[in-house]
Amino acid sequence: MNFKQASAFIGLLATSAIALSTAPAQAFNFASGNLSGCTTGGTSCTTNDGFNITATGGTLQSKTVNNVTGLGVTGQGVDGEINLGESINLLLPGGSGILKSLDLGFMYQPGVFGDEVWERATVTAGGLMGYLTVQNNTTALWEVAGLGISQTLTALSNSTQSGGGLYSILNPFGNNVVSSVNLTPYTYSTSEVPGIGTDYRNSDFSLIGAQAERAVPEPTTLAGLGIVAGLLATSRRRKANAAS
Incomplete structure (x- = not known):
């Protein structure tokens, strides 16, 4: 393989999709006592597992309801939950990865803790948008229209007065x-829910935990790049010898 051929091969690799595998999962879960890695009171923190969490619209605050502990924002509404006008951004360890699980809590139905709607969370990642909506005492619906995902989730702690509304x-x-x-609350309009306000009775919830795996190139891909690099080096040496 001459220098031009090797260069063309590298270009082909660069423009093709690099196969991915996953490294061991890096996870956090506030309910498992990992909140110590993320001091509340400021607008950002980093968990023991390397997730960076940033609050908008107030400061970070934890709370516990019916033995479920989560993290929210204090500033616009109910302390320790993400209220209208607030958000939480979760940056994955290493800058990117595959989100394996996301746990959200304190999601209730009308009539529970003064809520007036089937609470809904909006989750945005990489241009994709999903919604988690409470359906009844024990289920919620997760939908991502852009991926054709629609799945019913069973509560880990029920969406009732005695539960943590955890999914x-x-x-x-x-x-x-x-x-x-x-993470932001979905804002129901008055056309969807007549007379609905913009306080906690609309939608609010908390971040309970998450798990992610870091995506890395497949060993075969790395080996192929190493071979090409070796061919390029050999080609350069031959050209140098021919010129001398």
Whole structure:
């Protein structure tokens, strides 16, 4: 293989999709006592597992309801939950990876803790948008229209006065590699819910936990790049010898 051929091969590799595998999962879960890695009170923190969390619209605050502990924002509404006008952004360790699970809590139905709607969370990642909506005492619906995902989740802690309204979304965005996840409440309009206001009775919830795997190139891909690099070096040496 001459220098031009090797260069063309490298170009082909660069423009083709690089196969991915996953490294061991890096995970955090506030309910498992990992909140110590993320000091509340400021606008950002980093968990023991390397997830960076940033609050918008207030400061980070944890809370516990019916033995479920989560992280929200204090500033616009209910302390320790993400209220209208607030958001939490979750940056994955290493800058990107595959989100394996996302746990959201304190999601209730009308009549529970003064809520007036079937609470809905908006989750955005890498241009994809998903919604988690409470359906009844024990289920919620996770939907990502852009991926054709629609799955019913069973509560880990029920959406009742005695529960934590806790749901775990497995592979929320499939195997798509994302860098960050943004969490905001869905705002119901008066056309959807007549007379609805813009306080906690609309939608609010908390981040309970997440798990991610870092995406890395397949060993065969790395080996192929190494071979090409070796061929380029050999080609350069031959050209140098021919010129001398």
